[in-house]
Amino acid sequence: MFITFEGLDFCGKTTQANLLEARLRGHPLPGQDAVRPVRFLREPGGTRISERLREILLDRRNLELSETTELMLFAASRAQLVTEVIRPALRAGETVICDRYADSTTVYQGYGRGLDLQAIGHINRLVTDGLVPDITIVVDVDLDEIERRRREAGLASDRMESSGRAFFERVRNGYLELSHKEPDRVVRVNGMESISAVEAAIWQVLQKHSTKSIERISRGAP
Ligand code: TYD
Numbered sequence: 001m002f003i004t005f006e007g008l009d010f011c012g013k014t015t016q017a018n019l020l021e022a023r024l025r026g027h028p029l030p031g032q033d034a035v036r037p038v039r040f041l042r043e044p045g046g047t048r049i050s051e052r053l054r055e056i057l058l059d060r061r062n063l064e065l066s067e068t069t070e071l072m073l074f075a076a077s078r079a080q081l082v083t084e085v086i087r088p089a090l091r092a093g094e095t096v097i098c099d100r101y102a103d104s105t106t107v108y109q110g111y112g113r114g115l116d117l118q119a120i121g122h123i124n125r126l127v128t129d130g131l132v133p134d135i136t137i138v139v140d141v142d143l144d145e146i147e148r149r150r151r152e153a154g155l156a157s158d159r160m161e162s163s164g165r166a167f168f169e170r171v172r173n174g175y176l177e178l179s180h181k182e183p184d185r186v187v188r189v190n191g192m193e194s195i196s197a198v199e200a201a202i203w204q205v206l207q208k209h210s211t212k213s214i215e216r217i218s219r220g221a222p
Helices: 013-024 048-058 067-091 102-112 117-128 143-153 165-181 195-219
Strands: 002-006 038-042 095-099 135-140 186-190
Touching: 002 013, 002 102, 013 038, 013 095, 013 135, 013 195, 038 067, 048 067, 067 095, 067 102, 067 117, 102 117, 102 165, 135 165, 135 195, 143 165, 165 186, 186 195
Parallel strands: 002 095, 002 135, 038 095, 135 186
Antiparallel strands: none
């Protein structure tokens, strides 16, 4: 089972991904009969090479990084992660939780930066070797709340976080569009609620997803 978390910076997805990881160490996933090993990953990163690409991508000094170079480096980081870690882990029967994956490229570089969405679709398929998550949770928080949390954290912004408000509006809309286009895979949860309410909503999404998969299998559908 391959689960990904998506959302704007400061939406709380990393907190939620960590909570799910902790829960799955003690409880089987809905629809599974036993606890399985869990692999937690974050993008960009997760391999020695991907972590080096991450440094280039997030370094505030790299102002001259072109939009296309940015796209290619995120893609390269992911290609390495899929081949070196995600595929082997899934083959070994592990549950993989990834904090960001190909949808981040679709919405940040496509909807956000305005690069060609069709080209990004091709690149995503190439670098993931067609590996699509079973379920993607989008933790949705509005821009005012994101800005409030960012101020409260008082951290210096990385290169990506220095993009303006209009950019993040487009990114948020991109996520919402994906959830409409692929409702069986991409599910929005309301990130404006408390941490425990969001956690419960995510568990419900996983339960529903498992019920739907069982129904599909018993109907003989792929
Ligand atoms: P990170 O510090 O990991 O942020 P977060 O905790 O919000 O995931 O930085 C990742 C940044 O890179 C984040 O701003 C989103 C951006 N990003 C893309 O623009 N495209 C991508 O394909 C990925 C994976 C991330």
